[in-house]
Amino acid sequence: MDFRLSEEQEKFRQEVSDFLEGEIKQGLWEPSCDAWIMGHNPEFTKRVSRKGWIGLTWPKEDGGQGRSYIDRLILTEEMLRYGAPAACHWFADRQIGGAVVHYGTDQQKKELLPMILKGEAYVGLGMSEPDAGSDLASLKTKATEDGDDFIIDGQKTWTSGGNNMNWIYLVARTDPDAPKHKGISEFFFSTDLPGISVAPIEDITGGVHFNEVFFENVRVPKTCLIGVRNKGFYQILNQLDYERSGMERLMANYPLFEALIQYTKETKRNGKPLSQDPLIRSKLAQLKIGLEIGRMHMYRVAMVMDEGRAPNWESSMSKVYGTAFEQRLAGTAIEILGLYGQLSPKSKNVPMRGMAYHSYLSSKGYSLQAGSSEVLKNIMAQRKLELPSQ
Template sequence: MDFSWTPEQQALRAQAAQVSADAVARYGRHNDSWINGFSKDFALEMGSLGWIGMTWPTEYGGGGRPPIDRLIVGEELIAAGAPIAAMWFADRQMGPTLIKFGTPDQQAEFLPGILSGETTWCIGMSEPNSGSDLASLVTSAERDGDDFVINGQKIWTSFGAEADYCYLICRTDTTGKPHQGISEIIIPMDTPGIEVRPITDMTTNRHFCEVFFTDVRVPAVNLVGVEGNAFKQTMAQLEHERGGIDRLVSNQALYAMAKARADTSDPRVRQTIARLETNYTLGRILVTRETLRQAPAGFSAATKCFCTEHEIAVAEFVASTLGAEATLWDDVSRGLVYAPGYTIMGGTSNIMRNILGERVLGLPREPR
């Protein structure tokens, strides 16, 4: 198998590296930039470069480019710490979901703003008592004529305070099994009845939010896909979320900093670096398989598990290399204390292992 890059791909990587370096010079370096580096201006720049919707079909306004191109650009942007968060969710999930399940009117209304970088989206998924167990969610959307009336609460909603739209996962029917009766509805965030409360995490970031919906009235035409049958749609979204390059490269900038300062005369340090470099290469292969759709269905759970646990190991290496300096409160230490979130966001490692065992390997469930 040939794992080398073509001249065109090498040129794209060089361009992405240059754009990333310029963005960091102007906007600053952001740890975990796909979720912590928010800049609407840079999102507009990404749109003008055609780097949003790179792989979407051209008939929907996308670039129609090979999936590997997006991986190359994303790897360079995130590794450098360029602030891509304002466009990342919509590019990664909302656009592909609307292309697959949305109506022509929805596609015409929402895709252009995503592609240009003008609109930011958040995902209303987790709830206070429904984290990794998505089927237990209770936020309701009741039909009232030509509208849905929505009541409930979401939590850990990244960019809820900045987003123009919320892609809401909610319950429209309570009579069936837990995974039945779930629907997806697009909600403009300026709709009356929405209250957003930012949550300050231990890094002082405030992108996580609680979002409360009280008699929020949304046109029924904002329903995406089939009412009450969106669980599979949401699972398809999570395949995009869990198997991407963002789950591998989040703290690569900190790794490069620590590697340059590491005492490589120590064979134990060299062994640690070798292990991290090897695992990064393996992680990239796993992500490439997901990107090229060569992995089995559901295998993104294994990819996310491996890659995010690699990111935890990177944080440990950075902390051990910097020693006492890592305890100073600066952008490096903020990046380090963020590390436990890698194996939680998008589904915990325990849940990922359950998915891998039950859905991919076909192992029997433990008797209860």
């Protein structure tokens, strides 16, 4: 079996790499960890849009490029490798646009997809609630039918991108009497509507990405319903497969890996560079091996998707592996840096711009986001190994 990319794919990787290197050389932005969710840079997103790199896998008739999922993985891998500030379009491109392509009406495609392709939709993900995280079907936010509208009432928490959003993807209960998995629908609407309030959640690093979002008598037109009413949970499962299988589950902190290698080359201990220490060399080599294994997981998922199959257990496997690797990377960085690794980015003489500090604290939540590792292992056990649910 030949695992090499095609000549065209290698040229595409080089094109993306050259573009990102040019951006950095011009001083337009600085590589950083978690930039795919924290790097809110509308101008960068517009430049990416002009390259035609949003909606890469969408059908050409919907405004996309009709390219493979392998191609999209190459694109996102390079974005993460360079720590590019892609947060403005990441969610819209990764899952919302795909949901509209697969489940949207012709009118929704006409109105929504061009906006996403232009990089103008800064999307917040309104899924989790205070009492509905991994068990998403327990959500209580309700959408009550009222003529040509739905009235939304409820609360979302851990809403990714909520502090910068101008559109929100929301899952709400449209049939309170149905079994919990069968009364949920998906909506996508502007946050300009009255009755929406946002409360940012400052994380342990001092950054803001997650938010609480409150809905009080928010009147949403029925045209904002995506897909089939009351079938939203089953639509969500397909979208989560794609969300969990992206390269961002492995390489969100890749700039830390590169910086750590450089740090060991430049920093001496007992008169010798750290890179000559056998123990440190072994740790870095193990990280490199782990990274390459993770990349193979991600490319396998992309191959499954290019075959037209849903990666319903492969995505769980890649996400569990990827987040464990990122936690290991952050932990190794702290071990090598010692007390210096505990310095925040604003501290004097902090090494590597504080990436070790940020990554170590952030990584503890990676195995919870987009489905906890425990839940995903159960999915693998049931879907792949055909084990009983109890």
